[in-house]
Amino acid sequence: MSSTDAVPTELLKRPKRADALRNYEKVLTAAREAFAEGGEATALEEIARRAGVGIGTLYRNFPNRxxxxxxxxxxxxxxxxxxxxxxxxxxxxxxxxxxxxxxxxxxxxxxxxxxxxxxxxxxxxxxxxxxxxxxxxxxxxxxxxxxxxxxxxxxxxxxxxxxxxxxxxxxxxxxxxxxxxxxxxxxxxxxxxx
Amino acid sequence: MSSTDAVPTELLKRPKRADALRNYEKVLTAAREAFAEGGEATALEEIARRAGVGIGTLYRNFPNRxxxxxxxxxxxxxxxxxxxxxxxxxxxxxxxxxxxxxxxxxxxxxxxxxxxxxxxxxxxxxxxxxxxxxxxxxxxxxxxxxxxxxxxxxxxxxxxxxxxxxxxxxxxxxxxxxxxxxxxxxxxxxxxxx
DNA sequence: GACAAAACGGAGGGTACCTCCGTATAGTTC
DNA sequence: GAACTATACGGAGGTACCCTCCGTTTTGTC
Missing domain, CATH: 1.10.357.10 (Tetracycline Repressor, domain 2)
Known part of the structure; x- marks a missing residue:
């Protein structure tokens, strides 16, 4: 369950900043959990909250739902x-x-x-x-x-x-x-x- | 294609008013068209507009999407x-x-x-x-x-x-x-x- | 420690769903 | 056909969610 290499590193032109990488993972994990628990219609703001990041950060990593x-x-x-x-x-x-x-x-x-x-x-x-x-x-x-x-x-x-x-x-x-x-x-x- | 008997009359306790029946049909027809043309995500307000009725009328006939x-x-x-x-x-x-x-x-x-x-x-x-x-x-x-x-x-x-x-x-x-x-x-x- | 680039976060604009209630109309009674 | 009541109409507005924008903060480098 330790998710360290889950980032698709193939296309990253330059290395991301450490905090950005952390947040990317946190959002992905929170999304997995939230969709499993609360159903597919869970609000993205709820996912950001769970991940402990701002909604802006979520949208920087994933431009839309x-x-x-x-x-x-x-x-x-x-x-x-x-x-x-x-x-x-x-x-x-x-x-x-x-x-x-x-x-x-x-x-x-x-x-x-x-x-x-x-x-x-x-x-x-x-x-x-x-x-x-x-x-x-x-x-x-x-x-x-x-x-x-x-x-x-x-x-x-x-x-x-x-x-x-x-x-x-x-x-x-x-x-x-x-x-x-x-x-x-x-x-x-x-x-x-x- | 003439849709006269499309109302499920089985459970109507008392006869609806004539205008209500007309509007019910208009909404259903508009919805059929709109979903066919514009996809499943068409806004209900758009359907009401097409049907030529207020959004309130749509929701009286169909409590939700x-x-x-x-x-x-x-x-x-x-x-x-x-x-x-x-x-x-x-x-x-x-x-x-x-x-x-x-x-x-x-x-x-x-x-x-x-x-x-x-x-x-x-x-x-x-x-x-x-x-x-x-x-x-x-x-x-x-x-x-x-x-x-x-x-x-x-x-x-x-x-x-x-x-x-x-x-x-x-x-x-x-x-x-x-x-x-x-x-x-x-x-x-x-x-x-x- | 200073600086620039990168990333953060949340306020707020836009849109869609649905509710509520003052207004209008159909159907009934005389 | 006028008066009356139950029924239905319509759209303003509350709520929730999606997504953008930008002033502030953090990271990494020199």
Whole structure:
């Protein structure tokens, strides 16, 4: 839970000041907590208060609500991507399934975040496309391996597979068992060529 | 398109005044148009302006944003339910598929509305549950018939099927062809018992 | 310790949601 | 058709939130 390297250092032209970095982290952490507790509609001023910074500081780091949500989102996606490596040694079908399980678990805890994000998608699809690419990159080897082993129909792309899973899991049904079953049915469908 | 009987007359204790009824319709129509044109985030004051009524009148008919969205939503769902009757005479699998096609088309045009609604779902699931029931009631005979004909695996419920379709179609992908393909893969999965 | 660049924080402008209540209108009764 | 009452109208204004702007403070450097 120690979050030291959570800053996307790739594009920082010059090093930030130490206090600025601290505040950036504090806002991100407060936002994570606040969205989890109080729902996706939590006021940004409340988040600034929790973080112990002024509203101006929040907005300097994240020009608008969407930017803050995206920053959270990107961090989470990165985690899922990294988890793909864990399944490199398993049987093709099991590996794919295992990683999908991770994806499902991730979406389950962050459903509110995902929902809010969908509202902003049309406005700024750029950053979202980037993260989608990395998610695809992480999952594609698993899918390809499963297809080459004959465990999955070959006309499915990794993008389709992920969207299928995301679409199902994001369903606002009260019953998680039902969602599980739907997912299982859909994944069964992957195994047979039409 | 003539909308005369769109008022849910079931629960009206005493007849509304004629002008009140007129305004109710005007607001609903304006809201439909405004949400279609300007997106789900259109201000309610803009809708009142379009309808040619005061904001107070809008709020008397629909106590809050959610109520207005729900009223629109219910009307649309009813339409999809009615369309199920059209497929009573087709082959079992084709009938089911045909109706699903309707469902897809409906969601496609109303994606924004569906998205906005999802935000409010947790707050007031009551009315939503009612409309879900009627959607299930409309689709269940088609599914049952397909199952009895051996065309669809028997462990799938109508609720699961609908949620599967909704989940997939609501995916915010830019490419409709891809969504179609995902849907086809998922529906293929329905035919085989695991 | 002095100085410039960087960052801070919160007052305040703008907008949207929703409420409240004085005014206007529909429907009824004679 | 005039008088009357219940019903409905409309928009001013309170509240909350988003975001900007700028005077003040802090950091890092020489």
């Amino acid at each position: 969407q930017a803050l949500l995206e920053a959270l989102y990107l961090g989470e996606v990165e985690q899922v991507c990294r988890s793909a490596a864990e399944f490199a040694d398993a049987e093709p079908w099991d590996a794919l399934n295992g990683w999908i399980g991770r994806l499902v678990a991730y979406i389950g805890t962050k459903r509110a975040l995902a929902g809010e994000l969908q509202n902003y998608l049309d406005q700024d699809a750029e950053l979202f496309a980037t993260s989608r690419e990395s998610l695809w990159g992480a999952g594609r080897p698993l899918l390809t391996r499963a297809q080459e082993a004959g465990a999955v129909r070959r006309d499915v792309t990794i993008g389709e597979l992920i969207q299928l899973v995301v679409g199902i899991v994001k369903i606002p049904s009260a019953d998680p068992e039902q969602v599980d079953h739907i997912l299982r049915v859909a994944l069964d469908g992957l195994r047979y060529q039409a | 959610q109520a207005l969205l729900e009223a629109l939503y219910l009307g649309e769902v009813e339409q999809v339910c009615r369309s199920a009757a059209e497929f009573a005479d087709a082959e079992p699998w084709d009938a089911l598929n045909g109706w699903i096609g309707r469902l897809v088309a409906y969601i496609g045009t109303k994606r924004a509305l569906a998205g906005e609604l999802q935000n409010y779902l947790d707050q007031d699931a009551e009315l939503f549950a009612t409309s879900r029931e009627s959607l299930w009631g409309a689709g269940r005979p088609l599914l049952t018939r397909a199952q009895e004909a051996g065309a669809v695996r028997r462990d799938v419920t109508i609720g699961e099927l609908i949620q599967l379709v909704v989940g997939i179609v609501k995916i915010p992908s830019a490419d409709p062809e891809q969504v179609d393909h995902i849907l086809r893969v998922a529906l293929d999965g329905l035919r085989y018992q695991a």
